[in-house]
Amino acid sequence: xxxxxxxxxxxxxxxxxxxxxxxxxxxxxxxxxxxxxxxxxxxxxxxxxxxxxxxxxxxxxxxxxxxxxxxxxxxxxxxxxxxxxxxxxxxxxxxxxxxxxxxxxxxxxxxxxxxxxxxxxxxxxxxxxxxxxxxxxxxxxxxxxxxxxxxxxxxxxxxxxxxxxxxxxxxxxxxxxxxxxxxxxxxxxxxxxxxxxxxxxxxxxxxxxxxxxxxxxxxxxxxxxxxxxxxxxxxxxxxxxxxxxxxxxxxxxxxxxxxxxxxxxxxxxxxxxxxxxxxxxxxxxxxxxxxxxxxxxxxxxxxxxxxxxxxxxxxxxxxxxxxxxxxxxxxxxxxxxxxxxxxxxxxxxxxxxxxxxxxxxxxxx
Numbered sequence: 001x002x003x004x005x006x007x008x009x010x011x012x013x014x015x016x017x018x019x020x021x022x023x024x025x026x027x028x029x030x031x032x033x034x035x036x037x038x039x040x041x042x043x044x045x046x047x048x049x050x051x052x053x054x055x056x057x058x059x060x061x062x063x064x065x066x067x068x069x070x071x072x073x074x075x076x077x078x079x080x081x082x083x084x085x086x087x088x089x090x091x092x093x094x095x096x097x098x099x100x101x102x103x104x105x106x107x108x109x110x111x112x113x114x115x116x117x118x119x120x121x122x123x124x125x126x127x128x129x130x131x132x133x134x135x136x137x138x139x140x141x142x143x144x145x146x147x148x149x150x151x152x153x154x155x156x157x158x159x160x161x162x163x164x165x166x167x168x169x170x171x172x173x174x175x176x177x178x179x180x181x182x183x184x185x186x187x188x189x190x191x192x193x194x195x196x197x198x199x200x201x202x203x204x205x206x207x208x209x210x211x212x213x214x215x216x217x218x219x220x221x222x223x224x225x226x227x228x229x230x231x232x233x234x235x236x237x238x239x240x241x242x243x244x245x246x247x248x249x250x251x252x253x254x255x256x257x258x259x260x261x262x263x264x265x266x267x268x269x270x271x272x273x274x275x276x277x278x279x280x281x282x283x284x285x286x287x288x289x290x291x292x293x294x295x296x297x298x299x300x301x302x303x304x305x306x307x308x309x310x311x312x313x314x315x316x317x318x319x320x321x322x323x324x325x326x327x328x329x330x331x332x333x334x335x336x337x338x339x340x341x342x343x344x345x346x347x348x349x350x351x352x353x354x355x356x357x358x359x360x361x362x363x364x365x
Contacts (some may be wrong), residue, residue, distance in 0.1 A: 041214045041242055042088050044095050050213065051206035051238075052085065055197050059089070063096045072125045072172040073097060074194030075148055077133070079182040081321045083239030084199040086178035090129040093176065100126045106135030115140050116168075119153055124171040133177035134184040141189055148175055148192045180317055201325055202238065207231035210238050211245055215260065220249045225262035233269050235278035235322050247272055277326065277345060282310070286319050287328060287346055290338045296354050298335035330355055 043049045046060055066073040073093070078086040087103075094101035102121050109115050109130070122128060130136070136144070146152045151170040177193065179185060190196070202210070208224070208231040215222040230248060234241035245260075251268035252260045273281050289307045290297050301320075305312045320336075323329045328342040343350035 041217055043092060046092060046096060049092055050209050051202045052199060059093065063093060067097055073174040075175040075192060077177045077193040077196045078199060079179050079196060080199030082180055083237040085238060086199060087131060090176045094127045097125065102126065102128045105131040106133050109136060109140050112140060112143050115143055116153060119147055119170055122171055122173045127174040127176055129176045131178045134179045134181050141186065145188065145192060201236035204231055207234055207236060207241055211241050214242050214245055221259035223261050226260040226265045229262050229265040233274050233276060233278045244269065244274065283319055283323065286315065287338060287342050290336060291343055291346060291348055296351055297337035298332050300335045304336065
């Protein structure tokens with residue numbers, strides 16, 4: 001069984017919640033509570049993992065080959081929006097291989113010595129997981145290259161002209177990277193991963209199964225309709241589904257008989273300002289700004305951020321990915337554009353220029 005040997009989470013670490021500032025920022029105490037909550041619900045094996053079937057089937061083959069032949073698993077990169085299971089996959093892989101997992105994040109590895117400390121903790125075939133790997137500093141990233149390719153770490157003893165280079169041999173290990181912004185990764189780093197796995201948003205049946213599993217693990221009663229209602233409003237994201245489940249459980253305990261059904265789930269989520277499409281107050285404010293103040297766009301993200309008094313990063317990493325996925329906005333060379341589907345969701349008449357919108361996730365709603 002894998003053991004998590006080290007965790008050094010820095011600012012903006014997405015392991016405990018979506019990164020970004022503004023109305024969705026999580027204070028340290030809340031972040032630690034969220035980590036503990038997610039860890040308790042985290043699948044430990046491929047058999048427990050729900051969704052991402054094609055990815056899981058392919059990973060099973062690679063992991064089984066490495067385990068049965070005694071070789072180190074290749075370096076893998078997991079990409080996708082926050083909350084889809086990148087960190088969970090790293091833990092599952094380590095558990096399936098029966099190796100230790102060393103965990104850190106890009107912002108936390110702020111100098112070469114920190115990277116050396118992490119690498120020296122690794123044993124043969126162990127795994128190192130770096131979350132938000134696109135935020136590694138250039139110096140740290142360059143020192144990671146020989147470690148990934150040749151399992152070697154270059155050290156310099158002394159200073160100035162008398163400094164001597166010494167190569168430290170590392171055990172054969174597996175680097176598992178996770179990123180929400182794969183476009184920010186340098187080509188040399190991307191090329192050193194054996195494969196890039198893209199996690200997709202989950203469909204409604206998988207989301208419903210995840211809610212039912214989480215409810216069972218925390219000991220709260222839930223019927224199929226209640227699970228479906230939570231799943232429908234969870235933005236196709238397991239982390240958000242688990243968070244909403246915890247809030248709905250509170251309402252069911254205080255105002256109901258402790259069991260979550262469709263009525264209590266719908267009432268609780270309405271009061272939490274999470275609508276039937278999974279949009280919250282910030283999402284609706286974003287759409288309202290684009291549709292009403294900027295006539296549907298095109299408008300630059302900086303102008304939207306200024307109008308909302310939000311960080312640009314919050315909009316790009318937290319708000320926009322799901323709005324793009326469900327077809328409520330479109331990105332053009334001139335800026336963001338609201339679609340007819342967004343106008344319909346807000347109950348506004350759509351201008352003739354608005355694209356139709358409505359992505360593959362529309363079936364969720």
